[in-house]
Amino acid sequence: MSRSSTGYHHGDLRRALLEAGAALLEEQAPARVSLREVARRAGVSHAAPYHHFGDRGGLLKAIGDACMGDFLARQEDAAATQSDPADRIVALGEAYVSFAAERPHAFALVFDPELCPPQDPSPERAPLIARNEELLAECVAAWLTARGRGPEDLEALSTAFWGAVHGLAALVGEGQLGREQVAPALRALVR
Amino acid sequence: MSRSSTGYHHGDLRRALLEAGAALLEEQAPARVSLREVARRAGVSHAAPYHHFGDRGGLLKAIGDACMGDFLARQEDAAATQSDPADRIVALGEAYVSFAAERPHAFALVFDPELCPPQDPSPERAPLIARNEELLAECVAAWLTARGRGPEDLEALSTAFWGAVHGLAALVGEGQLGREQVAPALRALVR
DNA sequence: ACCCCATCTTTACACCGTCAAGACCGACGG
DNA sequence: CCGTCGGTCTTGACGGTGTAAAGATGGGGT
The missing domain is CATH 1.10.10 (Arc Repressor Mutant, subunit A)
Incomplete structure (x- = not known):
């Protein structure tokens, strides 16, 4: 059927x-x-x-789930292309920003809190979110140990890095920043 | 009349x-x-x-202008309360995030690119934007000199910091991050 | 072969943004 | 003092939207 x-x-x-x-x-x-x-x-x-789909929100939510899948796939690819911890972090950030630059509406949809409340997210999306946070934490942890530092700041640094990358992505997606300004900023951060 | x-x-x-x-x-x-x-x-x-107002967009744009004014006022206040460069940067970031946390819809409106395109912004808002960038550049420059570094990375660091703060604010405004996670992340950044 | 029921269509309602035409009233010239 | 003028607001209408209820359709299990 x-x-x-x-x-x-x-x-x-x-x-x-x-x-x-x-x-x-x-x-x-x-x-x-x-x-x-x-x-x-x-x-x-x-x-x-x-x-x-129950209503308009249901359709948008389903589309958002698919976009989130695309997003995560790009993140995984980016992380896999680099072996050096610092390069991997930069690659992760650039993939994040690239997605926002190339598909700004998909990016906005993925992070729309009315469609997928961060507290109790949809069962479809929860594993994707978890995997993404895991990926980020891995990269930051690797970067920390590569610099000979313990994992005491792991959480603060992870959120800081997430915030930075997310902000750059949002600003680029909104046209507030040019894409070429991102790489130097990222490199200045992991310096 | x-x-x-x-x-x-x-x-x-x-x-x-x-x-x-x-x-x-x-x-x-x-x-x-x-x-x-x-x-x-x-x-x-x-x-x-x-x-x-010509149409709906006109009303929203005017409201957004007012919100932008509130936002900038808070930024100025925050910068004025601290004298140490590092503290001032953190205060600036916390004010940024506070605004997004307390008035998420106003925050979203201020940065809505469809209502106020970053290229050729409305004549009402252009000076506010300029003043805000100026304020940020000042704080970053002071922080750089306080650390004995020249201004060679000023632009990259400014955008990096703007991105980080904007991202943290957006994530908090969307409920993706708790407000208490912001201060540690900011402090880890200016470390 | 038949009937059931998930799927799709039709119809209807309230709300929205926008536009055109008209009603209102303060101000200004005689 | 009176009339008209023009900016301000109202009324009514149109097309578009999301949503709900009721009716049509036809494939699949008994």
Whole structure:
């Protein structure tokens, strides 16, 4: 029942809606992604999405989950390309910023607190968040030991680094900063 | 003509709308601030705002200008309370984060790129932005000289610090970080 | 073969931003 | 003192949105 794409029941509407919504998100900010437009692009009636996602928030949340997956994949890739701890941290940060620069609306959606409250996040996203924090902590810990320091500041430094990278990413995503200003700032930080 | 508050023509609708809008912004995110609700709270018809602000964006932009003013005032105050360069930087960052924590919607509005594009900002806000960058550069420069370093990294360090503080503020405003995690992270940075 | 029910459509409602036309009233010239 | 003028506000309308309820459709299990 879930295979054919032709036919009255469309076969795979959920995926089609997710794809249409993700495509729309590349063009417009999350607030302007309308359920009706997504349905229109998927070629179904405006009320069709309601059966698959409870409401507009449900659709946005599902799209956000997918974006979070993309984001995490990029983070993992970036971390894997470098072996030196300092370089790895910089690579992590640059991947973070690249995502925000190239897909600003997806980035905004991923961190929208109304769609996925940081306290009790959706069961779909919780493992992704955990994995991301784990990755960051690993890199910071490696960097600390490489500099001959104990792990006493690990948590403070992790949040500091997260804050720095997140802020640079947000500012770039908002157009407040040029992308070329990021690398020097990051390097100045891990100096 | 613009003084009396009684009478049919209301006297000072523009200010009343700004106040109603600002009050609404304390309760709800910018995206949910509706022109009609603001008009309702000001006790006028739903089309009344159009004569004073061109459209919804105009009202939000004006509210954002006011919020930016509040924000800058807090930054100035924070910088004035400390004399030691390192302490001043930390105070600046904490004021930044406090604003985002206490007035998250105002914070989001101030940095909304669709309402006030960072390239060619509104003539009302441009001086505020300039003053803010100046303040930050001053503090970073003082911190650099206090550590016996030349101003060669001033720009990179300024953006790095701005990014860190902005990121921490955004994460706190979104509820992703607890407010108590900020001070240790900041102190770890200026260490 | 039949019926069930998940899926999709239709219809309807309230709210929103925006625009055009009209009502109101203070101010200014005669 | 009176009239008209123009900025201010209201009314009404249009298209778009999210959401809910009710009706149509057709595939899959018994």
